[in-house]
Amino acid sequence: MRERARSADVVISARDIVNRFGRQAVHDGVSLDVMRGEILGIAGGSGSGKSVLLKTLIGLRRPDAGTVLLNGTPIAEAAPAERASQIGVLFQQGALFSSLSVAQNIMLPIREHTDLPAPAQERIAAMKLELAGMPADSGLKFPSQLSGGMVKRAAFARALALDPMVLFLDEPTSDLDPLTASGIDAMIGKLNEGLGVTFVIVTHDLTTLFTLCDRVAVLVDGKATIDSLERLLQSREPWIHAFLHGPRARGAMVARRQAHGNG
Amino acid sequence: MDAMETESTRTLRAPMGLHPPGKSAAPALVVDSRNGTPALRGTLDIHTVTQAERSLEQAWGKGKSRTLDLGGLDRLDTPGALLLCALRKEGVELTGVRSEHQSLLDLICGLDLAPLAKPKSVSRARELVTQLGKAADEAWRDTIDVIAFVARTANAVVYMLVHPTAWRLPSISRQIAETGIEALPIVGLLAVMISVVIAYQGVAQLRPWGGENLTINLVAVSVLREMGVLITAILIAGRSGSAFTAEIGVMKTREEVDALEVMGLDRMQLLVVPRIVGLVITLPLLTFYADMMGLAGGALISHVLLGVQPAQYLVHVRQAVDLSDFFVGLFKAPVFAFVIGVVGCMHGLRVGGSAESVGRETTRSVVKAIFLVIVLDALFSILFEKLGV
Numbered sequence: 001m002r003e004r005a006r007s008a009d010v011v012i013s014a015r016d017i018v019n020r021f022g023r024q025a026v027h028d029g030v031s032l033d034v035m036r037g038e039i040l041g042i043a044g045g046s047g048s049g050k051s052v053l054l055k056t057l058i059g060l061r062r063p064d065a066g067t068v069l070l071n072g073t074p075i076a077e078a079a080p081a082e083r084a085s086q087i088g089v090l091f092q093q094g095a096l097f098s099s100l101s102v103a104q105n106i107m108l109p110i111r112e113h114t115d116l117p118a119p120a121q122e123r124i125a126a127m128k129l130e131l132a133g134m135p136a137d138s139g140l141k142f143p144s145q146l147s148g149g150m151v152k153r154a155a156f157a158r159a160l161a162l163d164p165m166v167l168f169l170d171e172p173t174s175d176l177d178p179l180t181a182s183g184i185d186a187m188i189g190k191l192n193e194g195l196g197v198t199f200v201i202v203t204h205d206l207t208t209l210f211t212l213c214d215r216v217a218v219l220v221d222g223k224a225t226i227d228s229l230e231r232l233l234q235s236r237e238p239w240i241h242a243f244l245h246g247p248r249a250r251g252a253m254v255a256r257r258q259a260h261g262n263g
Numbered sequence: 264m265d266a267m268e269t270e271s272t273r274t275l276r277a278p279m280g281l282h283p284p285g286k287s288a289a290p291a292l293v294v295d296s297r298n299g300t301p302a303l304r305g306t307l308d309i310h311t312v313t314q315a316e317r318s319l320e321q322a323w324g325k326g327k328s329r330t331l332d333l334g335g336l337d338r339l340d341t342p343g344a345l346l347l348c349a350l351r352k353e354g355v356e357l358t359g360v361r362s363e364h365q366s367l368l369d370l371i372c373g374l375d376l377a378p379l380a381k382p383k384s385v386s387r388a389r390e391l392v393t394q395l396g397k398a399a400d401e402a403w404r405d406t407i408d409v410i411a412f413v414a415r416t417a418n419a420v421v422y423m424l425v426h427p428t429a430w431r432l433p434s435i436s437r438q439i440a441e442t443g444i445e446a447l448p449i450v451g452l453l454a455v456m457i458s459v460v461i462a463y464q465g466v467a468q469l470r471p472w473g474g475e476n477l478t479i480n481l482v483a484v485s486v487l488r489e490m491g492v493l494i495t496a497i498l499i500a501g502r503s504g505s506a507f508t509a510e511i512g513v514m515k516t517r518e519e520v521d522a523l524e525v526m527g528l529d530r531m532q533l534l535v536v537p538r539i540v541g542l543v544i545t546l547p548l549l550t551f552y553a554d555m556m557g558l559a560g561g562a563l564i565s566h567v568l569l570g571v572q573p574a575q576y577l578v579h580v581r582q583a584v585d586l587s588d589f590f591v592g593l594f595k596a597p598v599f600a601f602v603i604g605v606v607g608c609m610h611g612l613r614v615g616g617s618a619e620s621v622g623r624e625t626t627r628s629v630v631k632a633i634f635l636v637i638v639l640d641a642l643f644s645i646l647f648e649k650l651g652v
Contacts, residue, residue, distance in 0.1 A: 098619050103379055114309050116342075124309070124342050126379040127371065131341070136377035144617055163309065163340040194370030195341065196363070 009036035011071065011166055011198055012057060018065035019052050026052050027063070028222035034166065039192055039199040040226075041209045044219030045239065050202045051092075051170060053219065057200065058089055058168055081113055088164035092171045094155035096143040102129070102154045103139030109161045124161075132157035133187055149180035156187070166198045167191075173205045181205065185212055206244075206252035211259040218243070229256075302359075304335030307343035316346055334359030344371040405631075412609040416539060419531035431537050438541025442503040443549055449502075450495055454553040455560035457490050458482050462564040479565055479576060480583035486557035487588045492550045493640055496599040499546060500632035504607035507538050508628040511611025512621040520612070530612065539604035546600035547593055554592060587652050595643055599636050606632040 012034040019027040026049035034040055034057075044050050055061040057068055059075040068075045070086060078086075096105050106125040110116060116124070126136050132153040138146075146154060152172060159167055172188070173181035185208055191197050203209060209216055210229065217226040220239045225232070233244055243249070301322045307315055319331070331350065339347075344367050351357055351372060360368060385393075423429040465478035511534055514520050523530055558580065565571040571579070610628035614620050 098617070110309070116309065116313055120313060120342075122379045123345060123376075126376060127341060127345050127374060129379075130374045130376055131370075137380040140380045140382055144619075160341070163342070190370070194366050196367070 010034065011036050012075075012200075013069040013072075014057060014066065015069075016066040017053070017056055017063045017068070019049065019056060019061070020064045025222055027056075027219075029066070030219070030222070030224045031066075032217050032224055032226050034198060034200055036165075036198055037192070037196055038214045039188070039201065039212055041213035041216040042200065042202045042219065043204070043209055043216055043243065045243075048219040049222070050219060053224075054168055054170055054200070054202050058087055059083065084109060084113060084164075085162045086165050088159035088162070088167045090152070090155050090159045090167065090169045090172055092174065094143065094151040096151060096155055096158065098143050101140055101142055102134070102146070102157070105143075105154065106139075106158045106161050109158070113162060125157075128157040128160050129154075131160060131191065133183065149176050149183070152176065152184060153187075156184075160191070160195075160197075163195070164197070166200060169199060169201045169203075171203055171205075172201060173203065173208055181207070188212060206249050207255050210249075210252040210256040300330060300332060302332035302335055304337075306338040307336055307346070308338060308340040309342045312342045312346050315343075319350075329354055330356040330358055332359045333357055333361065333364065336361065336364065339364045339367060341367070341371060344368050348372040408609065408613075409605065413605055415531055416535060416605060416608075419529065419536050420540075423532060423536060429532055431533065434533075434537040435541050435544075438538050439545050441506070442499065442542055443545035446499065446502060446545075446549060447552065450498060450549050450553050451556040453494050453498060454486070454491060454556035455563070457494055458486055458557045458560035459564050461485055461490070462561060462568060466568050475569060476571075476579070478569065479561065479571065479579045482561040482564075483558060483580045483584050484588055486561065487554055487584055487592050489592065489640070489644075491554040491557050492592045492595050492599065493636070495549050495553045496546065496596070496603065496636045497633055499542070499549065499600070500603045500607075500636060501629055503542060504603045504632045505625050505629050507604065507607030508611040508614075508625045509621060511535075511608060512614035512624055515612065515614040516616060516618060516621060535604075535608040535612075538608055539601060542600040542604040543597045546603075547596040550593055550596040554589065591643075591647055591652055595640065598639060602635045602639065603632045606635065 010033045014030065014032050017027050017030040018025060030053065032040075042050050042053060052061065056063050057075075059068065059070075059078070062076060070078055070083065075083065096102070097108070100108065103122070103125045106128050107121045110121050110124060125139060129136060129139055134150065134153050134157065138150065138154070143151060143154070156172075169188070173184050176184065188199055188201070188208075189212060192199055201208060201213065213229065215226060215228055216232055217224045218232065218237075218240050220237060225235065225237065225240065227235075229244075232240060235241060235244075301319060303315065305311075323329075331347075333347070344364075347357060347368060348371050357368075461482050462478055465481040466475050469475045469477050469481075511520070514534070520530055520534070523533060561580075562573050562576045565576050566573065607628050610624040610631075614624050
């Protein structure tokens with residue numbers, strides 16, 4: 001059983017978020033709080049607005065109604081440097097800058113936001129690579145030379161560059177083989193425990209949701225249901241029930257029992 | 264602990280610069296070297312780690328103490344932990360570590376850190392020679408590729424001549440609309456502008472010799488023989504050649520070209536030939552249109568600069584130009600169209616998997632198409648001179 005230092009601090013608080021595309025409301029009053037130190041999963045069917053919610057939470061998209069607070073201040077008003085040191089994002093395709101090597105990708109935010117000398121920047125970059133489970137010589141490679149799993153790890157290392165308090169992950173294990181995906185899951189757990197980073201994970205991956213997440217927000221019909229997995233498993237809502245008790249959920253359940261001792 | 268605010272206490276501030284406001288105001292780090300026991304207090308993070316390192320060096324310069332008290336440390340991040348781990352490796356004893364920092368320290372100190380790999384440095388001269396060799400090799404391959412691609416296009420066209428059902432008429436007509444009709448306004452405007460430019464130069468140069476009426480000859484002949492077709496071809500290379508590369512390139516990155524192949528369809532017949540044929544039909548028509556607009560621009564500017572009436576202008580033009588001038592210009596158009604189409608499609612199919620290669624190939628295709636158009640035009644000038652046309 002994992003034990004985490006967790007307090008009741010709310011890091012990010014979203015209230016009554018409404019997002020519309022034309023007439024269709026993707027989110028119709030979504031409220032959720034992200035607690036310091038937790039791993040929060042965001043799940044939902046294709047087209048349920050998971051990625052849009054993620055964009056809203058990190059301040060890339062201004063919701064049509066509602067507010068997002070980062071440490072109590074509206075995220076739209078946060079200074080860019082402040083926001084960058086609080087929030088890290090792992091984009092689905094990695095979003096590594098293709099013209100820079102992996103090490104340069106990691107050093108870019110450090111170089112722009114601090115006045116550390118180059119050798120110190122390089123030491124930090126090497127440490128982030130190691131934290132993300134990449135060999136030090138991979139820093140020389142360019143994104144086009146990396147495999148899918150390595151792209152995710154490199155993007156992870158870059159997201160960690162400024163030691164953010166909250167790390168948002170958009171589908172961190174999609175397009176990966178199961179072994180690589182387990183490696184990414186293990187890394188998330190390690191960083192959550194070791195660095196105390198709060199994670200918000202948008203994912204379809206039931207194994208990630210079942211083994212890693214403290215709480216899960218399920219998006220159905222424009223609303224979010226947020227609870228611990230134990231309680232969600234009891235839910236009578238048809239989509240949530242089907243999602244958590246479908247044929248693919250069984251394997252994830254086994255993984256959960258293994259990860260948690262006996263569940 | 265309260266007695267720490269003594270003279271030997273150094274107070275450090277975080278760099279103001281980009282550091283988030285609010286945090287930098289407080290003393291970030293305090294090194295107290297009283298009794299020879301340094302202690303870190305406040306915040307040890309990416310913004311303060313350099314100063315901390317410097318002050319610690321100074322503190323240890325005097326005393327022999329190899330311990331560091333961390334009981335007063337409020338905030339610690341990974342660069343800070345990295346510094347502490349490096350100190351620990353040098354034999355410094357870290358005391359009073361708070362429980363919330365322990366796991367971070369354990370994690371960072373447990374890493375097997377290797378220095379960041381450096382790119383191998385090559386001597387300038389050697390690099391120059393390598394680059395030269397690479398460029399030569401690439402130019403050679405490029406030439407072979409163009410020749411091979413022309414052959415493959417010809418092959419596809421011959422096949423389609425034998426099998427008339429293979430012609431994709433809807434897609435050819437779409438190409439004509441996109442490369443031709445939509446380009447009419449810009450081509451016409453440019454042709455008028457070019458004749459204005461030539462006319463102004465002609466009047467300025469010929470007036471001292473009293474031959475300003477020869478400006479009309481200058482405008483008419485240069486527009487019909489050279490400028491009409493050249494300007495149109497360059498514009499179309501930028502407008503449609505680039506579009507060919509980008510369209511086919513995006514299909515390549517999204518594996519659509521592979522999908523065609525798997526369905527047993529020929530990419531040359533489906534993607535390349537309709538574009539090239541469309542362009543070969545449109546460019547002569549656009550050139551004719553540019554010629555007419557250029558002559559119209561000449562009439563306008565002759566009226567303004569020389570006071571020549573349109574009717575007189577027409578008579579003058581009729582005397583100045585030969586039908587061969589007109590056909591020399593028009594003859595070049597399909598050749599240029601073929602070159603632009605071949606280069607555009609070839610670079611489109613060369614696109615690799617990534618999105619950035621679409622941009623790279625598009626640039627190359629436009630540069631190469633314009634280069635070849637101008638080189639061919641020069642060759643044509645020499646050829647027609649020798650033939651006496």
